[in-house]
Amino acid sequence: MPKVETFSRNEVLQKATEVFHTKGYNGTSMQDLVDATTLNRSSIYNSFGSKLGMFMDVLSYYYTNYKNQIGKKIVQSHNASEMIQAIFDIYVHDILTDNDRKGCLIVNCKSEMVNQEPIIKSFMEQNQEQTLAMLEDIVHNGQMEKIFNQKQTPYQYALYLYTSIQGIRMTGILNTNEKELKNLIQTVLNVLH
Amino acid sequence: MPKVETFSRNEVLQKATEVFHTKGYNGTSMQDLVDATTLNRSSIYNSFGSKLGMFMDVLSYYYTNYKNQIGKKIVQSHNASEMIQAIFDIYVHDILTDNDRKGCLIVNCKSEMVNQEPIIKSFMEQNQEQTLAMLEDIVHNGQMEKIFNQKQTPYQYALYLYTSIQGIRMTGILNTNEKELKNLIQTVLNVLH
DNA sequence: GTAATTTTGAAACGTTCATTTCAATTAAGA
């Protein structure tokens, strides 16, 4: 029987994520990935197929991490308001700890590649659909519980929240003032009440 | 005395803007720019110094165009509410006519380059400062006229609007449903009333 | 220990990258 994959796939993906996140897809070279992962060039091609293949895995890895974080916070919450607040808190925390102003990998990738790579466009459509569905569900529950108003449909509020998250991710690249960001989020979320 | 520049600088910048907007900075090659502008390689280096130099001019050109559009709409408006509405209408119009989902050149560049190129970071800081100052001024006037509420300071509302604009620019890459976008904007702007 | 099969390392693939070079061309002022 053959030799088996020796490296930790997650560790490699973590390292690759850091590079892609810092330099963007087009700004990252295969050499950067070889250096960061300490994997051999051939091993990368063996395991990930291509630069784009590796990037897709990185994107999923990054997204899964967010979904897990959000999932945990949601089960800890007692109502829809707390859930939404907890979700936004995750993003603020990431902004405040992102010392090199990288922004969000998914937002960055969306703006860089949606119009260039069909597979990225599909990923982003799925990402949007899933995020909207999650938010819509929370909003709907919040409206049932009379915590949120019913001036808009759950879908429209979900779209508003999704848009706000992306906006905050962009603003957070240059503005990392905690007080201003938290106030900003309160302004965003007050719309629901 | 010497021969003078024969090409129209604005026409060249227009063509270069289209390329950078479509492919991003790192995705654009000098050959792309030579092809698009029909300028010779040497002429580009003569007139713009470098790829980054040309890109900076493109960025200013693109930004100036927006400032002019907004300026015109502002003088046509009768109050703060109309001004803000007109500004957002410009962005919605651009989203709806952006058939290849390029998004906003400035937002794209911010997410791609702020953490890589100091000169881009400076540009974006200036862009943010100017945009916030403009919005703050409008909000302040709106509050004086009792058109807008005073739950937040003009600066905080400006930051909220600036963030919303960036968010809408990101959402608009994949979602080009006019009804949903206009509803979204009403949700955003209702906060002020 | 041997056979089987994958990972690994290092080099090489051909292409494209941003930039430079430089002689030829061009057009304005004297």
Added chain:
DNA sequence: TCTTAATTGAAATGAACGTTTCAAAATTAC
């Protein structure tokens, strides 16, 4: 018309690009 200086075209620069190749090393099952 001659001088002057910039524009132009085309080729060349060397480095970096993503990807492939292939023999050597490594690891598992028998």
